[in-house]
Amino acid sequence: MLGGLRVFLSHGNVIKTAVLQQVRMVNPLLQPVAFSRFESVTPARIEEHGFESTTIADILQGKGKGADGSWLWCTTDDTVYDAVKSMTQNNVGALVVVKPGGEQKSIAGIITERDYLRKIIVQGRSSKSTKVGDIMTEENKLITVSPDTKVLRAMQLMTDNRIRHIPVINDKGMIGMVSIGDVVRAVVSEHRQELDRLNAYIQGGY
Numbered sequence: 434m435l436g437g438l439r440v441f442l443s444h445g446n447v448i449k450t451a452v453l454q455q456v457r458m459v460n461p462l463l464q465p466v467a468f469s470r471f472e473s474v475t476p477a478r479i480e481e482h483g484f485e486s487t488t489i490a491d492i493l494q495g496k497g498k499g500a501d502g503s504w505l506w507c508t509t510d511d512t513v514y515d516a517v518k519s520m521t522q523n524n525v526g527a528l529v530v531v532k533p534g535g536e537q538k539s540i541a542g543i544i545t546e547r548d549y550l551r552k553i554i555v556q557g558r559s560s561k562s563t564k565v566g567d568i569m570t571e572e573n574k575l576i577t578v579s580p581d582t583k584v585l586r587a588m589q590l591m592t593d594n595r596i597r598h599i600p601v602i603n604d605k606g607m608i609g610m611v612s613i614g615d616v617v618r619a620v621v622s623e624h625r626q627e628l629d630r631l632n633a634y635i636q637g638g639y
Contacts, residue, residue, distance in 0.1 A: 487623050489587055489601055490580035492616070493609045508533040509541050509566030516565050517549050527598035529610060530569045540607050542569040545598060577602045578611075584619045591616065 506529040507516045516528055527545040544565050552568040553560050577600045578587050591599060591613050601609045 487584045487619050488580065489578050489582045489584065489611060492584065492611050492619050493580070493601065495619075496609075496611075496615065505529065506531050507544065507565055509564065509569070511565045512561055513544070513549060513553055513563045513565055513568060514560040516544050517546075517560060520546065526612065527610065529600065529607065530565055540572055540600075541566065542571045543575060543598065543600060543610075544569040545596075547597075575600055579603060580608065584616055584623070587611065588613075588616045588620060 505519065505523055505525060507519060508531055510533045520526065520528060527543055529540065530542045530544055532539040532541045548568050548570065549560070552558070553563060576590055576594050576596060578590065580601060580603055587599060591597065597613045598610055600607050601611060
């Protein structure tokens with residue numbers, strides 16, 4: 434899947450090119466006019482509509498109230514078995530790990546399905562006797578984004594670092610987490626909207 438995303442990122446203009454080619458195929462006689470009009474007007478229109486401007490904050494908002502500050506978590510003292518059980522019950526692939534004790538949750542790291550497979554199953558360790566803190570990715574090694582980070586930038590970070598979940602941090606701490614699935618859906622949706630705008634422009638909608 435990550436390999437496919439790299440291809441997707443490296444061909445960001447495919448949709449626009451395909452639409453232009455379709456214009457030429459439908460009516461070759463209109464090619465000079467359509468091409469000239471597209472080139473001269475579209476950049477301003479794209480900027481106006483915010484093409485590729487979706488942010489991580491938009492994703493969190495789209496996921497609903499439960500995604501904003503109410504993310505699933507476990508503690509460093511929990512067993513890996515309990516953490517994986519929680520992931521399974523809630524149909525998620527990662528949990529935020531917090532330090533035990535205290536009213537305010539202090540972020541210690543993150544545990545993912547990949548940690549379980551590589552550090553428990555492959556190494557033949559017991560998930561019921563191993564603590565989450567022993568196999569998690571620690572806070573100082575976390576790759577994070579802010580609410581203002583553009584979705585395409587988050588996707589690039591995920592593909593470059595081969596990760597599927599990324600914590601969202603602001604000046605007050607962690608406010609949520611997004612997955613590669615969340616990011617892909619947002620990018621696909623934005624490109625679909627851009628294609629609709631290009632079609633409307635070609636058909637005289639602008």
